[in-house]
Amino acid sequence: MSITEKIASLLAIAFCFIFPHFGGGILVYPIIVSLFIFLFIRFISKEKIEDLFFSFKRFELASVWIGIVGAVILSAFFRFAWEPLIELILPGEKIDLSDFASISGNTWNYIFILFIAFIVGGLYEELIFHGFIFTRFEKLIPGKYSTTFAFSLTTLLFGAYHFQQGIRGVLLAMIAGAVYHLLILKFKRNLWYGVFIHTFFDFIGLTMIYLGYL
Numbered sequence: 001m002s003i004t005e006k007i008a009s010l011l012a013i014a015f016c017f018i019f020p021h022f023g024g025g026i027l028v029y030p031i032i033v034s035l036f037i038f039l040f041i042r043f044i045s046k047e048k049i050e051d052l053f054f055s056f057k058r059f060e061l062a063s064v065w066i067g068i069v070g071a072v073i074l075s076a077f078f079r080f081a082w083e084p085l086i087e088l089i090l091p092g093e094k095i096d097l098s099d100f101a102s103i104s105g106n107t108w109n110y111i112f113i114l115f116i117a118f119i120v121g122g123l124y125e126e127l128i129f130h131g132f133i134f135t136r137f138e139k140l141i142p143g144k145y146s147t148t149f150a151f152s153l154t155t156l157l158f159g160a161y162h163f164q165q166g167i168r169g170v171l172l173a174m175i176a177g178a179v180y181h182l183l184i185l186k187f188k189r190n191l192w193y194g195v196f197i198h199t200f201f202d203f204i205g206l207t208m209i210y211l212g213y214l
Contacts (some may be wrong), residue, residue, distance in 0.1 A: 005045070009136040013038050015160060016128050026116060028123045037132050052131030053184060053191040060192060066183070067196025074179055074197070075204045078172060086168060095169040099182055103210050109208040117206060122199030129158050130181045130194050151181060176201060 001009070016033055023029035041047040049055070072092035086093075103110040159174030176198075183193040208214040 006140055008040075008044055009140055011035075013133050013136055013157075016133060017157060020161075021164070026120055030120050033128060034124065037128065040133075052127060052135060053189045054127055054131055058190050058192060059188065060187075063187070063190065063192040063196050066193060067198075067200050070179070070183065070197040071200035071204055074176060074201055078175075082172070082175070086171065090168060093166065093168050095172065096164060096166045097122045097209060097214060099164070100206065100209050103206060103212070104212060107210075110206065113206055114203060118201040121202045122195045125158075125193040126180065126191055126198055127183075129154055129161070129177065130184055131191055133157065134181070147185075151178075151185075154181065 019033060020029040023032055037052075040047075040114065041051065060114070092209060100113065103113050134150050134154045138146050139152050141149045155174055156176045158177035159170045162169050162173040165173070180194040180198045183197055184191055187193045
């Protein structure tokens with residue numbers, strides 16, 4: 001990569017990370033950032049959307065059931081292993097879930113947020129972080145350990161992206177994000193595997209909030 005391309009990639013990563021927190025709400029920023037990414041890969045990096053691991057042709061039914069099973073296992077891990085451990089390390093620290101308070105006991109809000117979870121949590125965040133940002137880091141850090149470094153940086157950034165949920169939310173997002181990403185890489189860089197485990201994991205959490213358990 002040229003110096004100009006490297007600077008452009010770093011600025012693009014920064015935009016994808018920062019803009020959603022100030023970009024007009026959950027129904028606005030995904031459209032703007034997605035358009036930005038499309039223009040970036042079209043005119044700057046000269047890539048296709050398939051280079052970000054996304055393609056309708058690569059959809060596999062296995063990504064759905066593996067996503068469901070993976071989400072259940074991941075949720076059980078956090079509930080029965082992670083939470084008791086983190087409570088010892090950070091006693092009294094809670095994940096800030098105030099952004100989702102409106103769905104507690106409200107069926108219509110709950111259904112709407114489930115839809116948003118699939119579009120924004122599943123599709124958008126996976127495409128942006130484990131598609132676009134990850135591949136930028138791979139290009140920025142060439143060499144034998146390129147993928148390892150890119151994976152680590154993307155995981156840290158994905159966790160930090162959830163800073164509004166507090167330190168426990170950041171740590172949870174880092175671990176969950178790493179699992180989503182590992183599935184994508186395991187299945188030949190197929191983004192659908194990350195999309196569905198991410199979606200179903202969010203579905204489980206949102207359902208717990210709706211029912212009053214979180």
